[in-house]
Amino acid sequence: MGGRWRTSRSAYRTLGPHARGNAAFAPQPSRSALVTASKPAIPLETPEYAARWARRQASPHEELYALLDAVRDPEVPELSIWDLGVLREVREGGGGLTVTITPTYSGCPALAVIREDIAACLRDAGCQGFEIVEETRPPWSTALMSRAACAQLQAGGIAPPVPGAVRCPACGSAETVLVSEFASTACKAHYRCRSCLEPFDHFKTLE
Numbered sequence: 001m002g003g004r005w006r007t008s009r010s011a012y013r014t015l016g017p018h019a020r021g022n023a024a025f026a027p028q029p030s031r032s033a034l035v036t037a038s039k040p041a042i043p044l045e046t047p048e049y050a051a052r053w054a055r056r057q058a059s060p061h062e063e064l065y066a067l068l069d070a071v072r073d074p075e076v077p078e079l080s081i082w083d084l085g086v087l088r089e090v091r092e093g094g095g096g097l098t099v100t101i102t103p104t105y106s107g108c109p110a111l112a113v114i115r116e117d118i119a120a121c122l123r124d125a126g127c128q129g130f131e132i133v134e135e136t137r138p139p140w141s142t143a144l145m146s147r148a149a150c151a152q153l154q155a156g157g158i159a160p161p162v163p164g165a166v167r168c169p170a171c172g173s174a175e176t177v178l179v180s181e182f183a184s185t186a187c188k189a190h191y192r193c194r195s196c197l198e199p200f201d202h203f204k205t206l207e
């Protein structure tokens with residue numbers, strides 16, 4: 001089966017800790033000088049993510065996982081479907097390859113786009129005969145997201161779904177106030193920082 005698809009291991013390698021620096025939030029000179037807190041620390045991987053990662057590492061289809069790292073959720077374009085926890089498994093099924101995905105919430109309109117993108121990605125790699133299956137048990141939760149995903153959200157000015165107080169992604173302050181339950185997408189809420197006054201989105205924690 002060696003020639004069934006072209007392989008690329010490079011996609012995943014780019015997903016390591018993001019080193020984009022602080023350009024996205026150049027501090028406002030006067031006010032941020034008063035703020036002593038630093039950027040919030042990103043917690044370690046969750047057990048849920050560690051289990052996903054172990055399954056991926058043990059899979060004979062690691063190249064396909066790496067290939068699918070190019071597929072993003074249109075609602076959260078910052079993140080790959082792997083980092084978001086939508087891509088559950090790639091395995092050999094009865095009639096070929098089975099790709100299992102879990103929607104972030106039921107009726108998620110992004111899922112049709114994700115399915116098309118997965119299919120295009122596999123076809124482009126020369127992979128024939130596959131099916132994409134939706135699985136909602138166990139349901140998606142933010143615990144399935146990778147630490148890299150949380151770091152990437154934070155680097156983009158979005159407070160990630162981590163335990164504890166919602167901290168300002170710009171200055172790290174926990175003195176934040178909810179402005180609106182809904183932001184640009186339903187999975188985010190809008191906050192404002194009381195320390196540096198920056199408005200920001202929080203990717204809501206879903207357990």
Ligand SMILES: [Zn+2]
Pocket residue numbers: 168169170171172173193194195196197198
């Ligand atoms: Zn702040």
